[in-house]
Amino acid sequence: MISLTIPIPKRPTHPTGIWNWLTTIDHKRIGILYGVTAFILFLTGGIEALYMRAQLATPEAEIVSPEVFNQLFTMHGTTMIFLAIMPMGTAFFNYIIPLQIGARDVAFPRLNAFSYWTFLAGAIMLKSSWFLGGAPNAGWFGYAPITGVPYNPGHGIDFWILSLQILGIASLAAAFNFVVTIINMRAPGMSLMRMPLFTWMTFVTSLLLILAFPVITVALIELMFDRFYGANFFVPAAGASPLLWQHLFWIFGHPEVYILILPAMGIISEIIPTFSKKPLFGYPVVVLSGVVIAFMGWMVWSHHMFTVGLGPVANSVFALTTMAIAVPTGVKIFSWMGTMWRGSIHFSTAMLFSVGFVALFIIGGLSGVMHSSAASDAQQQDTYFIVAHLHYVLFGGSIMALLAAVYYWFPKITGRLMSESIGKINFWLTFIAMNLTFFPMHFTGLDGMPRRIYTYGTEMGWDLWNAVASMGAFLLAASILVFMHNVVRSYRKGEISGSDPWDGRTLEWSISSPPPEYNFAEIPVVETRDPFWAQKRDSVATARVGGGSGEGEHDIHMPQPSYWPLVVSIGLLIGGYGLIYNVAVAVVGGAIALIAVYAWSFEPVNEPEEH
Amino acid sequence: MLEAGADPHGENSEHTTTGLNHRKLLMWAFLGSDCMFFGTLIGTYLVSKGRSLVGPYAVDVFDIPVTSVSTFVLLMSSMSMVLAYAALTRGSLKGFRIWIASTAIMGMTFLSFQVFEFYEFANHEVHFKCSTPISDLTEHERTFIDKCAGQDASHEVEEQHGLTPRTNLFGTTFFVLTGFHGAHVTLGVVWLLSLLFYSFRGGVTAKRNLDVDLAALYWHFVDVVWIVIFTVVYLFGVFPGF
Numbered sequence: 001m002i003s004l005t006i007p008i009p010k011r012p013t014h015p016t017g018i019w020n021w022l023t024t025i026d027h028k029r030i031g032i033l034y035g036v037t038a039f040i041l042f043l044t045g046g047i048e049a050l051y052m053r054a055q056l057a058t059p060e061a062e063i064v065s066p067e068v069f070n071q072l073f074t075m076h077g078t079t080m081i082f083l084a085i086m087p088m089g090t091a092f093f094n095y096i097i098p099l100q101i102g103a104r105d106v107a108f109p110r111l112n113a114f115s116y117w118t119f120l121a122g123a124i125m126l127k128s129s130w131f132l133g134g135a136p137n138a139g140w141f142g143y144a145p146i147t148g149v150p151y152n153p154g155h156g157i158d159f160w161i162l163s164l165q166i167l168g169i170a171s172l173a174a175a176f177n178f179v180v181t182i183i184n185m186r187a188p189g190m191s192l193m194r195m196p197l198f199t200w201m202t203f204v205t206s207l208l209l210i211l212a213f214p215v216i217t218v219a220l221i222e223l224m225f226d227r228f229y230g231a232n233f234f235v236p237a238a239g240a241s242p243l244l245w246q247h248l249f250w251i252f253g254h255p256e257v258y259i260l261i262l263p264a265m266g267i268i269s270e271i272i273p274t275f276s277k278k279p280l281f282g283y284p285v286v287v288l289s290g291v292v293i294a295f296m297g298w299m300v301w302s303h304h305m306f307t308v309g310l311g312p313v314a315n316s317v318f319a320l321t322t323m324a325i326a327v328p329t330g331v332k333i334f335s336w337m338g339t340m341w342r343g344s345i346h347f348s349t350a351m352l353f354s355v356g357f358v359a360l361f362i363i364g365g366l367s368g369v370m371h372s373s374a375a376s377d378a379q380q381q382d383t384y385f386i387v388a389h390l391h392y393v394l395f396g397g398s399i400m401a402l403l404a405a406v407y408y409w410f411p412k413i414t415g416r417l418m419s420e421s422i423g424k425i426n427f428w429l430t431f432i433a434m435n436l437t438f439f440p441m442h443f444t445g446l447d448g449m450p451r452r453i454y455t456y457g458t459e460m461g462w463d464l465w466n467a468v469a470s471m472g473a474f475l476l477a478a479s480i481l482v483f484m485h486n487v488v489r490s491y492r493k494g495e496i497s498g499s500d501p502w503d504g505r506t507l508e509w510s511i512s513s514p515p516p517e518y519n520f521a522e523i524p525v526v527e528t529r530d531p532f533w534a535q536k537r538d539s540v541a542t543a544r545v546g547g548g549s550g551e552g553e554h555d556i557h558m559p560q561p562s563y564w565p566l567v568v569s570i571g572l573l574i575g576g577y578g579l580i581y582n583v584a585v586a587v588v589g590g591a592i593a594l595i596a597v598y599a600w601s602f603e604p605v606n607e608p609e610e611h
Numbered sequence: 612m613l614e615a616g617a618d619p620h621g622e623n624s625e626h627t628t629t630g631l632n633h634r635k636l637l638m639w640a641f642l643g644s645d646c647m648f649f650g651t652l653i654g655t656y657l658v659s660k661g662r663s664l665v666g667p668y669a670v671d672v673f674d675i676p677v678t679s680v681s682t683f684v685l686l687m688s689s690m691s692m693v694l695a696y697a698a699l700t701r702g703s704l705k706g707f708r709i710w711i712a713s714t715a716i717m718g719m720t721f722l723s724f725q726v727f728e729f730y731e732f733a734n735h736e737v738h739f740k741c742s743t744p745i746s747d748l749t750e751h752e753r754t755f756i757d758k759c760a761g762q763d764a765s766h767e768v769e770e771q772h773g774l775t776p777r778t779n780l781f782g783t784t785f786f787v788l789t790g791f792h793g794a795h796v797t798l799g800v801v802w803l804l805s806l807l808f809y810s811f812r813g814g815v816t817a818k819r820n821l822d823v824d825l826a827a828l829y830w831h832f833v834d835v836v837w838i839v840i841f842t843v844v845y846l847f848g849v850f851p852g853f
Contacts, residue, residue, distance in 0.1 A: 107633040172644060180636045184627040210640055214648035222655060222787065231776045231783040233655065239662040239780050247658075248651065598805075 011603070012561045023561035025109035026517060030116050031095030032413065037116075038087035041123055045079035046480065048072045050473060053437075057470035059458040069454035070137035071156065075130070077140030078160065081260065082167050083123050085398045089263040090115075090174055092405050093202045095413060097178060099508035099515060100196045102187025102524045107180040109559045110600065115174040117569030122167035125576050129159035136160035139452070141253065142223075144234035144245035149227050155580055158227065161220050162576040168213050168220075169572065175209035178202055187507070189526035193287070196506045196530075197280060200287050201266025204294045205259050212255035219248040228579070243308060250301035258297040260394060262290060264401030265332060268354045271408050272336050274502050275351035276343030279530055282335045289328035289335075296325050306374045307381045315374040322372035329365055333358060348502070349423030353404030356431050360396025364389055367442070382452075385445025391438040403430065403483065410487070411501045415513040416494030422486040429479035436472030440465035505533035518556040564600035568593045638825050642832050645795075649836050652791060653843060656784040663779035666751025669848030672732045672774050681724030682841050685796075688717035689834045692827050702817040708810060711823070714830065715803040718796055725793050729786070737770040785844065792840055795833045802826050 012023040024030065052072050055063045064072065094112065098105055106112050129135045136156040138147045147157045182203045186195070195203075223245070225231035232238035234245050273280045280286060302310060302318040310318075336358055345351065367389040371377040380386055403426075410418045444465045449456065456462055500509040507524055508515075510532045528534045571593025578586025627633060691714045698706030739752050741759035748756070751772075758768045776786045806826055809815055815823060 108637070176637050176640050176644075179640050180633050184629055184631065184633055184636055186628045190628075210644045211647050214644050215651045218648055218651035218655070221791075225776065225783070225787055229776060231787065232780050233659070233783055233787075238783075239659075239664045241658055241662065244655065244658055248655070251651075 012563060020561070022566055023113075023563055025105075025113045025559055025561055025565070027094050027098050027106050027109065027112060028413075028515065028517075030112050031091050031093075033116050034087050034094055034119070035091035037120060037123070038084055038091060041079060041127075042084035042088070043480070044127065045076050045084050046477060048076040048079065050477060052076065053470040053473035055454060056456075056466050058467065059460075059463055060455050064454070066454040067134075067137070070452070071130075071135035073452055074137050074139050074142075074160070075126075075135045078126065078136070078164075080394070081140060081256070082164065083126065085260050085394065085402070086171065087119055088402045089205070089260075089398075090119075090171075092198075092263070092267070092402075092409065093174070093178055093206075096409060096508060097181060097199055097202055098185070099412075099511070099519060100199050100506050101182065101185060101190060102507050102520060102526065103181065103185040104519050104523075104556070105559065106177050107185055108177050110562050110565050111173050111177050113562070114565035114568055115170045115177065117566050118166060118170035118173065118572060121569045121573035121576070122163045122165075122170060125166060125573060126159060126163035129156055129163075132159070141249050142245075143249070144223055144226070145236060145240075145242065147223060147227075147245075148234060157223075158580045161224050161227070162579055165217065165220055165224075166572055166576055168217050171209055172213050175206040175213075178206040179210065182206075187524050187526050190531075193284065194526055194529045194531075197269035197283070197286060197290075198263075198266035201262045201269070201290050204290050205262045208255045208259050208262070208294050208297065212252045212259065215248055216252035216256075219245060219252070222248075243305070246305055246308065247301070250304045251298075253304065254301040255294070255297045257393075258294055260398050262294065264357065264398045265290065267401045267405045267408075268336060268357055269332075270506065271350050271354045271404055272339050273530075274408075274504055275346045275348055275354075276340050277346075277503070278339055278343040279505075279533075280335065281338030281341070282331075283529060286332055286335045289331045292328040293325060296321060296328070300325060303372060303374075303377070306371075306377045319372055319374045323369060326365065326369050326372075333362060333365075348407070349418070349420055349427055350404045350408035350502075352424065352427040353400050353407060353430075356427065357397060357400040357404065360392055360400060360431075360434065364392030364396055367392065380445065382450055383445040384441040384449045384451060387451055388438050388441035388445055391441070395434055395438065400430070400434075406483075406487070408502070409508075410490065411497030412508055412513050412515070414491055414494070415497055416490055417497045417501055418490040418494060419486050422482060422489070426479060426482045426486055429475065429482060433472050433475035433479050437469050437476055438472070440469045440472075444469075500532075503533075503536075505530040507532055510535075518558055521556070562600070562603060564596045564603060567596035568600065571596060632821060634821065634825060635828075638828050642828065645832065645836075649788075649792070649839070652788045653839065656788050656844060659780045659784045663781045665779050666749075666754060667732075667735050667737075667772060667774050667778070668749070668751055668781055669785075669844070670749050671737075671751045672735050673845055673849050674728075674731075675845060675849055677724070678728065678841065678845055681721050681728075682837065684717050684724070685721045685834055685837055688714045688721070689831050691717065692830050696820065696823050696827050699815065699820050699823055700817060704810060704816070707815070707823070708807060711803055711807050711810075715800050715807065718800040718803065718830075722793060722796055722800070725789065725796075732774040732782075734771065735773045737768060737772050739768055740764070741766045741768065788844065789840060792833070792836060795836070799826070799830050799833055802829070 012019060021029065021033065024033075049072075051064055052069065055061050055069060094106070132155065134154050134156045136142070136159060138152060138157060138160075142157065142160060146152060147160075182195070182199060192200075222231070222233040226233050226235065232240055234240055234242075236242045269280055269286060299321045300318060302314060303322045306315055306318070336354075340355075347355075367385065371380045371386070371389065407418055407423055410416070444462045447460075447462060449460070449462050449466075456466075497513055499512045501513075502509070507526075510524065511520060524531065571589050571591070573589070574592060575586045575589030578584070578589050629636075691710045695707050695710035695714060698704075698710055737752055737755050739748060739755075741762055742764035745753065745756065752768075755768050755770055758770070759766060774782045774785075776783045803826060806815055806823055809822070
């Protein structure tokens with residue numbers, strides 16, 4: 001008989017310091033890791049944007065070369081989408097979802113750690129391209145055939161492909177985890193239609209991820225075969241369809257847009273009811289709208305391709321489906337306004353950011369409806385008008401909501417309140433700077449200024465609005481500095497918040513801040529929507545939430561830390577670099593990952609207890 | 612005592628909201644994702660179909676009887692997978708080992724056929740008699756018709772003209788699609804063999820059968836994907852009218 005006794009290093013049981021963070025599988029710690037890492041990457045994406053705005057501030061500037069400019073806009077887009085907004089959303093999924101559904105962790109704690117480390121590996125890989133011969137330069141959408149070897153011989157695109165593959169693995173692992181967690185780990189009584197909106201939107205987002213990411217994975221694999229092995233997927237000279245990449249990319253890319261915005265809508269749907277002291281107006285309709293947006297998100301991808309000549313029938317169909325998506329989106333906006341209507345509104349910083357989100361998202365939504373009309377889009381395609389639109393929905397939308405989320409959940413995570421006075425400065429500065437930066441782009445866009453140009457002549461008449469936009473961008477950077485100051489200051493000496501500073505509605509506010517490692521001493525029983533709110537208002541206690549003697553702390557068995565998720569991710573990172581530089585290294589990386597996967601599979605979630 | 616996260620053995624399902632085991636749900640979610648993976652590969656194949664500028668094409672290289680045999684073997688392996696799981700839940704560890712080993716062997720047989728097929732395609736020879744009526748020649752063979760110039764009718768044209776991922780769009784899309792399916796089968800075989808070894812260490816028993824259940828789900832899925840590939844790529848590729 002074969003004995004499989006591999007000398008496995010002793011499992012980390014109660015590590016401290018750095019090992020604690022490297023081997024943790026606690027969803028709260030992983031959430032913090034995600035948040036901090038994503039914020040640092042957000043800053044790098046912001047610096048890339050500032051370089052571009054400095055270059056465009058004056059006509060015919062020579063701050064960066066055209067080659068570097070191409071790399072800047074590619075890295076800015078890729079970074080903000082895959083390394084900033086998505087993982088910041090994942091940070092809150094990690095920290096908040098188990099708390100909102102009354103669970104002690106996610107369904108697969110080690111897989112969760114693996115998601116984080118793999119995300120970090122992908123981020124390192126993408127960002128290191130700046131120092132290894134040049135960053136990718138074909139836009140975040142990387143249209144083939146311009147990404148083919150004949151037009152793009154350097155390693156930049158290789159870094160882009162492989163880092164996106166690694167990030168895809170991370171995102172998929174996280175999405176599987178959250179789907180299972182939300183379906184399977186809800187507290188007793190928490191039926192689907194009693195779930196908090198943020199949990200609902202996380203669920204919908206995760207389903208979108210599960211179905212959309214394989215499409216880009218395959219497209220990237222195909223591009224990889226073209227680049228590494230001389231295959232013909234995207235080689236028009238061999239008869240390949242020059243539109244195939246665009247279709248595959250946007251079949252992924254449009255659901256991706258909703259992957260970026262639905263978590264934001266979930267956050268807003270938590271904050272607005274809390275600070276209006278009213279339940280969310282039309283809860284079932286808001287849930288349904290989110291689901292409908294996700295579903296219809298699959299039917300609109302060709303609106304990114306109105307000008308490639310798909311013909312009037314295809315253009316009309318995609319124009320109509322795109323316009324139709326405005327309906328469920330509008331429903332949500334009216335629900336948020338209906339929630340605020342006659343509520344006793346408290347304009348905390350989180351609420352200000354949320355209301356700011358609604359206002360800015362409406363502007364972005366309206367310009368979106370403008371270019372859903374194929375005829376009108378022909379005038380707007382590839383101009384700064386599109387840049388204005390996408391920044392109103394991604395900055396005005398996603399980032400504003402994520403900042404709101406930080407102000408809202410910071411007390412839960414740290415036990416301290418963020419400064420409201422600095423917060424108000426932060427909000428107004430962000431709100432004004434954001435409009436100063438992106439609103440002028442509507443004008444330059446309609447005036448014909450193309451996207452992705454590195455400079456322009458003064459005779460074009462775009463000087464003024466570009467100068468204003470650049471000024472706004474640096475002001476926006478200042479507002480982010482104010483935000484960072486507030487976070488650091490409040491973390492050190494913010495006012496102690498207590499467990500429920502906002503008179504919250506959902507289960508996370510029923511436990512102490514920061515929550516104990518096991519979250520809930522006793523798993524709550526849910527009998528209504530907004531269970532914690534109901535419990536506080538109703539002396540008959542319609543919900544039995546929090547508190548309770550229950551089992552003592554020592555009776556709760558939490559899953560133990562593990563080295564293996566980290567090792568698998570390191571293997572993937574080595575494998576990624578290996579595929580670019582040396583196949584032998586790639587094989588070593590693959591072997592490390594494989595061995596670690598085996599060790600992981602045979603490692604029990606909990607070691608048998610020592611007596 | 613409520614266990615946080617997945618329970619240590621993955622077998623207790625009473626603590627989950629739906630009663631379904633976490634890992635089983637994960638497997639279904641993964642298979643849904645994998646559907647999109649193969650859907651995109653097959654979509655690429657279909658979009659690129661008929662766009663190759665040079666041969667050989669599907670009709671030149673495919674040998675339907677041979678691939679039918681390997682397809683049959685793969686489908687039968689699904690049956691033996693069912694029998695392996697059934698034997699295990701019945702409590703027959705011996706039956707389980709026999710059936711899971713035969714599933715793995717049939718998987719390896721399928722892979723051998725695939726390696727053989729890839730090798731044959733890569734070394735494909737154009738071979739026809741100059742007396743053959745031109746309407747009976749494939750489009751690819753006709754491009755070699757000038758080799759008959761000045762030869763008598765009994766002359767046979769023999770040209771080495773292999774199909775690789777670089778040759779044409781058909782080669783690219785065919786090899787990557789079927790190659791990724793083969794990679795899935797390979798992973799499945801490794802998984803099955805791991806379970807076989809694991810059963811000798813007491814890791815698989817009549818009550819601890821979830822690992823086998825999950826492997827079976829994966830294995831059946833990979834088989835179903837092959838049915839689609841065999842139909843869409845092989846049968847539609849050779850028989851006119853599709």
